[in-house]
Amino acid sequence: MWDVIIVGAGPSGLMCGVTLKSGLKVLILEKNEISGKKLLASGGGRCNLTHTGNLEALYPRYNAGGRYIKRALSLFDNQALMAFFTARGLPLTVDEGGRVFPESQLSRDVLEVFSRELRILGRRPVTGEHVRGFTPLETGFEVTTDEKTYRGRILLLATGGVTYPTLGTTGDGHALARATGHDLTPTGYGLGGIKTEPDNFETLQGISLKGVKFELYKKGRKFRSYRSDLLFTGEGLSGPGILNASRDIEIGDEIHLDFEPPENLFAGPKNCLNAMKGLMPAALGAWLLDSCGISGTAFYPQLGKREKTALARALASKVFTVTALAGPMKSMITTGGVSFKDVSLKTLESRKIPGLFFAGEILDVDGESGGYNLQAAFSMGHLVARTLNERISGLGD
Numbered sequence: 001m002w003d004v005i006i007v008g009a010g011p012s013g014l015m016c017g018v019t020l021k022s023g024l025k026v027l028i029l030e031k032n033e034i035s036g037k038k039l040l041a042s043g044g045g046r047c048n049l050t051h052t053g054n055l056e057a058l059y060p061r062y063n064a065g066g067r068y069i070k071r072a073l074s075l076f077d078n079q080a081l082m083a084f085f086t087a088r089g090l091p092l093t094v095d096e097g098g099r100v101f102p103e104s105q106l107s108r109d110v111l112e113v114f115s116r117e118l119r120i121l122g123r124r125p126v127t128g129e130h131v132r133g134f135t136p137l138e139t140g141f142e143v144t145t146d147e148k149t150y151r152g153r154i155l156l157l158a159t160g161g162v163t164y165p166t167l168g169t170t171g172d173g174h175a176l177a178r179a180t181g182h183d184l185t186p187t188g189y190g191l192g193g194i195k196t197e198p199d200n201f202e203t204l205q206g207i208s209l210k211g212v213k214f215e216l217y218k219k220g221r222k223f224r225s226y227r228s229d230l231l232f233t234g235e236g237l238s239g240p241g242i243l244n245a246s247r248d249i250e251i252g253d254e255i256h257l258d259f260e261p262p263e264n265l266f267a268g269p270k271n272c273l274n275a276m277k278g279l280m281p282a283a284l285g286a287w288l289l290d291s292c293g294i295s296g297t298a299f300y301p302q303l304g305k306r307e308k309t310a311l312a313r314a315l316a317s318k319v320f321t322v323t324a325l326a327g328p329m330k331s332m333i334t335t336g337g338v339s340f341k342d343v344s345l346k347t348l349e350s351r352k353i354p355g356l357f358f359a360g361e362i363l364d365v366d367g368e369s370g371g372y373n374l375q376a377a378f379s380m381g382h383l384v385a386r387t388l389n390e391r392i393s394g395l396g397d
């Protein structure tokens with residue numbers, strides 16, 4: 001009988017695995033051939049593992065104002081996480097936006113911290129083990145994989161969400177939770193780019209705007225304002241601002257982009273395009289003028305009333321209608337998941353089945369882009385281990 005069986009060797013499962021006190025018999029089951037596949041892909045292979053800022057600044061970066069993970073975050077916050085890595089020989093670096101990365105900019109160095117620690121503890125994850133089901137027993141659980149049956153006193157489901165299924169996250173944990181009577185908040189996809197109409201901006205691909213103001217409209221009504229960086233892709237919009245907004249964006253919504261033109265933008269002796277170059281990259285200025293039927297070489301006073309009105313609108317509120325979302329294949333996180341109605345906020349233990357715990361993206365927790373999701377996963381894995389270290393007495397050190 002194992003003391004703890006952890007299903008999923010992602011950030012939350014791995015953090016739990018290394019934090020459980022030595023002496024406990026811990027089994028980690030991972031269906032992929034390697035641990036931490038999503039961790040390796042994170043941050044474009046650079047792994048933005050957390051964000052700077054105090055706790056009060058962290059909470060609002062999550063759904064429900066961080067209410068669900070307040071305890072997990074407060075007991076193992078970004079400072080504690082950074083100290084965890086540096087104490088294990090992984091130097092970190094912070095970019096100008098407050099995002100924290102390994103100094104090497106290599107996610108595999110982050111994974112190596114866990115692999116090394118697990119090796120020392122004698123807890124190497126068993127990979128290629130796809131968990132298909134579990135049964136609560138009088139004492140503990142029976143966990144079945146394609147190959148075997150395992151028994152454990154405690155079971156942690158840390159199987160992640162439903163996006164990027166190629167990395168192993170196909171919602172297995174959600175199905176297991178539902179099958180054992182746990183409520184699920186409907187799942188959606190977050191932190192993905194959007195396709196828009198108009199989409200004729202091949203010439204704009206790769207252009208990014210810093211700290212631009214934009215508004216999300218739903219059914220003609222303003223839903224929320226943002227100020228963030230934005231990126232033009234070949235077929236729509238992306239960048240940190242859109243990624244964060246994507247947690248709320250639906251097909252048919254509108255993004256209203258405000259370039260905040262100064263009143264005297266066209267006052268000098270410059271033609272329209274040259275005047276707009278002070279406000280945005282030339283290619284974007286040319287595209288915007290073209291969308292208003294105005295030649296870049298035209299001088300503002302020469303424009304007709306209709307052209308001036310169209311230009312003023314395009315500069316103050318250029319509308320992009322959302323035609324498609326990134327979907328499960330390209331969204332970085334899952335919104336929704338196992339509901340906290342059925343899970344203790346204090347310990348992350350199921351309220352329905354004692355001894356069953358949840359951690360990470362399987363739960364109804366999602367954060368903004370910037371390292372918040374990995375922080376949440378690490379903090380939740382840590383909280384479960386801390387709870388179990390106190391509870392499982394008489395064993396371990």
Ligand SMILES: Cc1cc2nc3c(=O)[nH]c(=O)nc-3n(C[C@H](O)[C@H](O)[C@H](O)COP(=O)(O)OP(=O)(O)OC[C@H]3O[C@@H](n4cnc5c(N)ncnc54)[C@H](O)[C@@H]3O)c2cc1C
Binds near residue numbers: 041
């Ligand atoms: C491309 C990409 C880039 C990202 N970049 C960042 C970033 O830079 N910063 C950030 O904060 N967040 C980032 N994220 C989000 C972050 O990676 C996730 O929020 C985080 O990995 C969630 O951790 P987790 O432990 O909950 O689950 P996961 O990392 O999803 O791990 C779950 C594990 O469980 C395994 N599993 C699932 N079902 C079973 C089963 N039935 N049996 C056995 N094993 C199973 C899976 O194979 C997987 O290894 C990124 C996500 C993606 C997709």
